[in-house]
Amino acid sequence: MGRLIVIEGVDSSGKETQAKLLYEALKKKGSQVQLVSFPDYESDFCLPVKRYLAGDLGENPGDVNAYAASAFYAIDRYASFKMKWGAFYEEGGTIVCDRYVTSNIVHQAMKIDGDKTEFIDWLCDFEYGRLGLPVPDTVIFLDMPPQYAKMLMANRKNKITGEAQKDIHEKNETYLKAAYENALHVCGHLGWNRVCCAENGKIKEITEIHSEIVSFLEKKLK
Ligand SMILES: Nc1ncnc2c1ncn2[C@@H]1O[C@H](COP(=O)(O)OP(=O)(O)OP(=O)(O)O)[C@@H](O)[C@H]1O
């Protein structure tokens, strides 16, 4: 088996940026490494996710319950594993993943009122246990508080349509704040590795965050 490193965080926290930099750094060091990203918008298996995010099942994220929405994302993930990176991982390759099952834990578990343990247990059993997706070796949580993520999101294009329009999660500030609060909670609870992305009232430089991730991994993988 290989190694699975997940970069997690709320919307526009810098995951894609940091996952790419980490992938390039590992490749430069000679690792056998593949960069993977979820949702896999290029895949046909992603259609239910795209339609959910476009609001075809309701404009409010809560219009699709946590179990149904998680299943959409899980199908997309399963297809990606089978078709794009499972064999590489099983032969010992390193996967750097921009979002993973952990995104369902951040963005779907928050739809459950009160204690989320039962849902998270169900989800982990479903995706890791029943679907057979690998459990991450390391989850790096980019802690970008919502006020800063909002600034980074402002000028970005929609990843599905390439236009300015936001998806149903991105345009719902209440949802984004609740997702962040839930992320902080599960990060502590599930032993994810938190990297602070803002300090003294401003967002840290991309290179500074990257260096922190690299030095953390160097210590962990020693
Ligand atoms: N530390 C940073 N400082 C300034 N700009 C940043 C920083 N990190 C990322 N950005 C910029 O913010 C935007 C969002 O970054 P990125 O796409 O990496 O986030 P993301 O978490 O992958 O987003 P999404 O949740 O939509 O997948 C991009 O335009 C990126 O260049």
Ligand SMILES: Cc1cn([C@H]2C[C@H](O)[C@@H](COP(=O)(O)O)O2)c(=O)[nH]c1=O
């Ligand atoms: C993989 C995955 C994602 N989500 C959520 C998180 C975001 O709000 C959207 C789309 O992601 P993007 O990176 O901003 O394009 O979907 C989720 O709820 N569950 C998942 O497994």
